[in-house]
Amino acid sequence: MPNAKDDKKPDDVLNLGNFLCFAVYSANHAFNRVYKPLLDRLGLTYPQYLAMVLLWGEDNQTVGGLGEKLFLESSTLTPLLKRLEALGLVKRSRDLADERQVRVQLTDQGRALREKAAEVPQCILEASGLEMGEAKRLLAEITALRNTLDRTGRG
Template sequence: MKSKSTKPDNAPRLDNQLCFALYSTSLAMSKVYRKLLPRLGLTYSQYLVMMVLWEQDELTVSDIGERLFLDSATLTPLLKRMEAAELITRVRAANDERQVIITLTKSGDALRSKALEMQGEVLCATACSLDEVVAMKEQLVALRSKLAAGG
């Protein structure tokens, strides 16, 4: 019978890793959204695109990609599905046919108020105060900026 090998005290521990804390927290947050987003008929990725368009409509695919840290090869199939669902339209720019302009449809814009209602439920699921959530978000944005600058 094999005995458990003992690991040295200096072995990396999963629970001590920032990357794992971020990853597992992201999974937990995604689970919250998976319960809420069926009301909107959206996946989480589609929801993020809609959030960008609710802030500013009529953006290029590359503009959306910059906001979401995604490339156009990742976004294009997602946007095609959203167009098929009649949430957005995709039209080539008249001045540069390489650019595709994404615009909300009436039904896509109508989801905005339902999405706004969900925000209170997301905050409630965190069991944090609004100030705590804002502070955490600011720390994460600062961390993302530092990591992006270093890589």
């Protein structure tokens, strides 16, 4: 009788369906597709929406501060924020005390968009098919996974 630890076929190891990374990768794409029609009505892309959520929570953040929370580099954020500025949702200006930093402020239009975006989270939760409790548990597990991976990826 084969050992329970060794009786996997070699195919199992390289079957994409068994890749946790691929589950995450494809779930991310699936979220994107669900968000798309909702965000189209706001004129935002998904990463732009995430940046706006942060700014709605705390205005006048620096590029670096936003990048740290979003796990994004300035090479990604700078053009994204410029697009938000071109849309008239934010204003970017050098910090007077430290001119290396750029601060991002919501415009009136940017603040107003918050109302129109209010229903989005509920729509997403429904699309996930999860109860609030399940969603929170899964959220905690995936966040913990991300933090572990991130320590490896940087340490």
